[in-house]
Amino acid sequence: DQQVKQNSPSLSVQEGRISILNCDYTNSMFDYFLWYKKYPAEGPTFLISISSIKDKNEDGRFTVFLNKSAKHLSLHIVPSQPGDSAVYFCAASATGSNYQLIWGAGTKLIIKP
Amino acid sequence: KAGVTQTPRYLIKTRGQQVTLSCSPISGHRSVSWYQQTPGQGLQFLFEYFSETQRNKGNFPGRFSGRQFSNSRSEMNVSTLELGDSALYLCASSLSVGSNQPQHFGDGTRLSIL
Numbered sequence: 001d002q003q004v005k006q007n008s009p010s011l012s013v014q015e016g017r018i019s020i021l022n023c024d025y026t027n028s029m030f031d032y033f034l035w036y037k038k039y040p041a042e043g044p045t046f047l048i049s050i051s052s053i054k055d056k057n058e059d060g061r062f063t064v065f066l067n068k069s070a071k072h073l074s075l076h077i078v079p080s081q082p083g084d085s086a087v088y089f090c091a092a093s094a095t096g097s098n099y100q101l102i103w104g105a106g107t108k109l110i111i112k113p
Numbered sequence: 114k115a116g117v118t119q120t121p122r123y124l125i126k127t128r129g130q131q132v133t134l135s136c137s138p139i140s141g142h143r144s145v146s147w148y149q150q151t152p153g154q155g156l157q158f159l160f161e162y163f164s165e166t167q168r169n170k171g172n173f174p175g176r177f178s179g180r181q182f183s184n185s186r187s188e189m190n191v192s193t194l195e196l197g198d199s200a201l202y203l204c205a206s207s208l209s210v211g212s213n214q215p216q217h218f219g220d221g222t223r224l225s226i227l
Contacts, residue, residue, distance in 0.1 A: 004155065032213045043117070043203055043218030044156075051213075089155060093213065100169050101216070103148075103155030 003027045004092050006104035014112050019077040021107050023090030026071065030092040030102075035064060035075050038087045038106070047088075048075070077109075085111045115140065117206050117219035125225045131192040134222045138185050138206030144168075145187040146216060147179060148203045156203060162187055163210045191224075199226045 005024045013019045023033075031052040036044035050057040050064045050073065057064050063076045077084055090104040118137040126132050138145050144163045148156040158171035162181035179189040185206075191198055201223050205216035 006155075009153070034213075034215060036218075041220065043119075043205070043220045045218070046215035049213070049215065091156075100158055100161070100171075101156075103157075105153060105155045 002105075003030075004090055004102050004104040006088075006090055006107045008107050009105070010108040010110065012110045012112060013080050015082060016079045019075075019080045019084065019109055019111070021075040021077075021088050021090075021109065023073050023075075023104055024071060025073075025092050027092070027094065027102070028071070029094040031095055032093045033064070033066060033073050034091045034093075034101070035062075036089045036091065037084075038089060044089055080109075080111045082111050082113065085109060117204055117217055119202075119204050119219035119222050121222060122220065123223045123225075125227060126194050127227050128194055128196060130194050131190065132194060132224065133188055133190045134202055134204075134224075136187045136189075136204030136206075136219060138187070138204075139217055142206035142208055142217070143185050144207045144210045145181055145185065146205045146207075147187070147189050148205065149173075150201045150203060150221075151199075159189065159202075161210065168210050194226050196226050198224065200224060 034049040035047040038044040066073045087106045089106045091101045120135045146161040147159040161169040165181045176192045181187045201221045203221045205218045207214045
């Protein structure tokens with residue numbers, strides 16, 4: 001039973017345009033969400049997070065939106081740059097479960113020049 | 114500040130063998146978590162250690178085990194290797210447990226079972 005789902009295995013976006021990566025979850029107990037970015041042959045690196053008490057968090061070109069009623073979050077990258085080409089993982093945790101992270105399968109983002 | 118270091122980077126084993134992977138966390142970090150990543154799958158949580166004690170455990174068989182030393186370095190061991198154990202094994206460290214601190218990952222050990 002996948003509690004965190006990233007339904008798009010890959011996404012291709014033109015450089016300079018907006019990239020939108022989506023993530024859905026099923027566990028209503030999740031109260032903290034994170035996005036990680038992973039380049040080939042490297043470990044994931046933390047990008048941005050959001051608590052369930054918020055519906056938006058922004059950090060430079062990266063914004064995460066959380067829709068609790070729909071159990072959906074999205075990561076917006078504006079403008080997209082070639083260095084953003086990577087695999088993006090969504091992860092979620094619940095305070096009552098020792099903050100164990102549950103991960104999505106990842107979305108490969110390709111930025112076209 | 115040095116990042117999380119995992120050794121070895123690559124490993125080839127045959128079925129039935131056992132393997133030990135090593136992880137050195139960021140200096141000052143006391144929590145170490147291990148994950149398995151296979152193609153098309155997210156990171157599957159193996160276990161988490163803090164102060165030499167296992168604090169959390171994922172749904173993996175008993176062939177997968179780990180430990181943490183007093184200097185916070187951690188090892189994971191897989192016994193009686195199976196073909197399906199071929200994966201990227203990632204270690205992540207954070208300052209402590211019981212919070213939403215982002216984890217810092219090493220570059221992983223790529224384990225191939227022949």
